[in-house]
Amino acid sequence: MTGPHPAFAPATSRQSGVIHAVLGPTNTGKTHYALTRMMAHQSGIIGFPLRLLARENYERLVKLKGERHVALLTGEEKIIPPGARWFSCTVEAMPLDRKVDFVGIDEIQLAADPDRGHIFTDRLLHARGKGETLFLGAETIRGLLRQLVPGITIETRERLSRLTNIGPVNLTRLPPRSAIVAFSATEVYAIAEAIRQKRGGCAIIMGRLSPRTRNAQVALYQNRDVDYLVATDAIGMGLNMDVDHVALAALHKFDGQNSRALTPQEVAQITGRAGRGMRDGTFGTTASCPPMSQQLVKAVEDHEFEAIKAVYWRQTALDYTSPETLLNSLMRKPPRPGLITGRTASDLDVLTGLMQMDDIREVARGHRATELLWDVCQIPDFRKLGDGSHTRLCARLFLDLLKHRRIPPAWMEGQLRGLDRLDGDMDTLMHRLSGVRVCAYVAARTGWMHQSRQWQERCRAVEDRLSDTLHERLKERFVNRRATALLRRPEPGAASEALHAVTPQNRIIVEGHEVGQIVGFTMQIDTPADSREGDLLRRAGRRALRQ
Template identity: 55%
Template sequence: MPPRSLPPSVRALGVTAVLGPTNTGKTHLAIERMVAHPTGMIGLPLRLLAREVYQRVVEKAGVEAVALVTGEEKIKPARPRFWVCTVEAMPRDLAVDFVAIDEIQLAADLDRGHVFTDRLLNRRGRAETMLIGAGTMKPVIEQLIPGVHVVTRPRLSQLLFAGDRKITRLPPRSAIVAFSVEEVYAIAELIRRQKGGAAVVLGALSPRTRNAQVEIYQSGDVDYLVATDAIGMGLNLDVDHIAFAADKKYDGHQFRKLNPAEFGQIAGRAGRHLRDGTFGTSGRSPPFESDLVEAIENHRFEPVRQLQWRNTDLDFRSVAQLLDSLNTQPTEQGLTRALIAEDMTTLEILARDPEIRALAQGRPAVERLWEVCGLPDYRKIAPQQHADLATTLYLRLMRHGRLDIDWYRSQLAALDRTDGEIDTLSARISQVRTWTFVANRPDWLPDPEHWQGVARLVEDKLSDALHERLASRFVDRRTSVLMRRLRENAMLEAEVTTTGDVLVEGQHVGMLQGFRFTADPKAGGPEAKALNMAAMKALASEIEARAARVVLAGDDAFVLSHDGLLRWIGEPVARLVAGEKAIEPRLRLLVEEHLAGQAREQVEARLQLWLRNHVTRLLGALQLLEEATTLTGIARGIAYQAAESLGVLERAKVAEEMKALDQEGRAALRLLGIRFGAFHLYVPSLLKPAPRALAAQLWALKHGGPELSGLDDIAHLAASGRTSFPVDKAVPKGLYRAAGYRVCGERAVRVDILERLADLIRPAIAYRPGLTQGTPPTGAADQDGFVVSGAMTSLVGCAGEDFASILRSLGYVSVKRPGPAIT
């Protein structure tokens, strides 16, 4: 297959880069240029924006002439002339006269940048290609596309800084920008109470919901719009003022402050065409520095130096060769290897599955595997969970050629319901998007166009329901700022911020952590009782809303810390307590009285499910040992003891049983993962840091609780991969064993390392000069002795007296004698 990549020498043919700040008419110019050609295609960064541009092109060329192609939606007339696509969904095998790529500065984005880089370097129109984006791209575009024609366009209106204002004092026709769903909802609720209502725009909204929300803003039904940075990508709204309610966002890898160019991209949405706009700060955002204000007002930002790149000339001869080709490094200046993306992570997981490897033989099978790995994780779940869905799809496709329509129908039917609140509906729409994507693959389903229509109907129904919930002004449905008014001489307002601060009339009265309220001792005075009453009223609906979010949360939202607390997005919601068996712990909810009845039961069920899955994922081998019905007699007894010992059983404790254990029993135990060492019976797969840390925690629960001395230190040392470390005499030996270590003199030695040490000593002792054939092993000596070697001390990570104490604990006696080891 010929390479798709263009050499630098031909990249500039027919290419014009139109660069400049927002509100320069770049996208409008691209649309005008496209419709002037017989055929054309434009790639856009967002599905929402693609929908908007599609409508504009339809108005100019007619519905029969325009196709819309996104990952989840296809509108394809019989003979389209123009194609409006998301950048990822741009057809690769379609030759057209005109091609435009919008928002090319996203080529520097860590997640999606490599796709934009590929399109701007390699996707060309027969007659004309237009690259549209920020002026910061000029140096790197000129470097990577030698000879490119660059046109810069000035902003059509002025953009001015308006300073800091409270959210409740922002002028009409303002858009308030936050960077999380929770913050958006909190601000929208605050504006609803003070100003009568706000529209909400999130990148995750379906086009139908987003359009309905925008309509209530554009029509003047509400004067305020609360949005994420999705509005920074070309959505054209009648906004006079942009207010930043925060200056940090989570970019998929870390929480970080926006860079000046990102601030400029969003602020530029104020003041469209010839109408000037303003921007400023509000809410929790700190005031802007003067340098940042000047950069935004004058559109002067640091140029982009490097673009994210991933090889697109893929080798589909085998899975291994596909992975190798994906790992190819760029050879041109200005390009950097992109981080491992979602599709590649899925591929790496699937490549470890023996069943997948057996089926993925030959180019067509490997191409299909890569196609399946491209399924986006709309649900934002753990990589392994997403890979499980991809595995199911691939196996069904490879075994049957296409997906079974009854199975596909059942997946959609389970989501075809409009009950539930905003978070529930949003989660349901995310799942429907997955099945919409599946329906839009050309050969995954019989009659794909029919199923695309079915999936779209379900999404539209859910989208309408979500719009209704959003338009109801967030009454008792928000997950942040929730106020209740008391009428005692004055109107008192209470709110719970997104950080858990409980405020009444702006006064801090306590904190809500998880489901527990802790009063602030500094809050007091004559009004303290009224303030606390207002706070508690606010907490009732907030706790209920949090419960709903916990029930819907993915597994990655929960973390079990060493102190025994189960945290949901950092907030403690339950404490680990001992069960009847060490590997069957339970959870005790940390809740206020406001969480009761069905909501409490649902939260408890969700957390218990997570805990069971967590224990099974890390210590499932112990459950197999305990439930091994195929074992009988001595073998079953040993397996049960190994499980009770959390996967590390001292051999001396079962010495008599081991003597009587036959070969058949040994083989059966080996099949269950047990390894027979000189000092221990253990399960090697459970010696990784995460299983051992959990095992130590469960042991501590049964022998003193999470406050047991040394638990944190031992868990940290075990996670560091240390083969041995000094012993703390105050820490019980059982805790060391549960963490995968054995106390040997002054050191705690990891049990598998101890067995490897025994493997080095054993041949050295067995060697007999003149009788044993071959070269003497390292450390060999006369009679029944051995000499300590560098390999032994290096393996254990200590020497001298510490190493000697390990040997003494194992029963060896140190003897010094003159002369060579072997005489």
């Protein structure tokens, strides 16, 4: 939902309350502060950069205020009780035509992101609460906030704990409660397999995971079923976990167009997940990644980064006279210093693709049809196949909506029936989950389907089944529970020896796992998964029998 919000006038033309910002690195309590401020008002809306964070904070608000008073709005989910007063949303889905006392935006420095930045910039310039507006983000956007929002007051918060570099550490020597960060699915899988073989197992965090799968993987780590986490840079945005050390497996990433070096701010955002509350954290590199430069280390440890010089902007006062005038209005140049044009977003790519189709050109005439065309272009390309299938999907839905004013139930039924399958490997399941997200977005759009609430619930049920299956596949692939239990080091204050027993049948049990049996005066270990586990079983068995 990145289109215009006609009922929401520019901030400069409407009366608004106090506008302020709270800036600082990770682990400063900014989000907790924002939720507290919102609940101090009679009504409020807060926008988060990720669907997962919107859901997570919705659940926190429900516990405090009750289901009747809290709403959730993301591209794929809409829960809006009649008496809703506080809204947890993704930034894209914020209902900006609703007048509320408080408006908050998290990670406002993402206005400098070349892909999504124009959405955050629009909220920065126009989203206002009647009583209070609050922006949360990194210190790097301070100067531009002062430039773009006259009269804003800014508070800086210090990190609650220290972050210290310990240099490169071999994968096999990483301390427990470590997160290893790579920048592609292939690298994540390779590192996760190495961790499984050498350290028993790990949890997986990637942006392609559904919130349900991601939460289940987080629980696997938080419950200490595994001591290691392998993730993409998706870990850097709002994921609060008991991580003591963050190790980067690369200092470059592919950003959708080019392979480029990570910026110091990005390194800090990721490595800042080490340490929590008042507990200090460490960071470094691992695998084949070279050590960080002294300049980079100093910038991360001291939280000193180059200021953002400009943020990305796109016109939101659009001309719906025709597809051509719409496109021209979208291509307008930024109106003031500090604003620049970003990359061509996927919705703009879809629009130009649809305008080249004969059957679309024939019917996309006039204000109503053009506005509907742009609404359809907002359907996110979660699958990212790059084969034109997403544009064809949008064309089909546009024609159905223009002709029938609703999407036929048979289309949704066919889509979900094809996606509701639990066979296939991990990547196949993730691809199906992306397809379900498209269906959920369509079902959540107001007025697009009859009985939209039932279709949203159906999409959620399919997503949940796929998510649970994906979680189990990840555990089967990357977790050796027996090896993990035997390798686990005791927590501070716990007994140093592993729990052990010998059953009446002479089976040797260590930490609840069978490792072998006593035969006469010898010990026979069970068949190991690999040679390294065999050594581990022998050591565990000998320690148990010595007692």
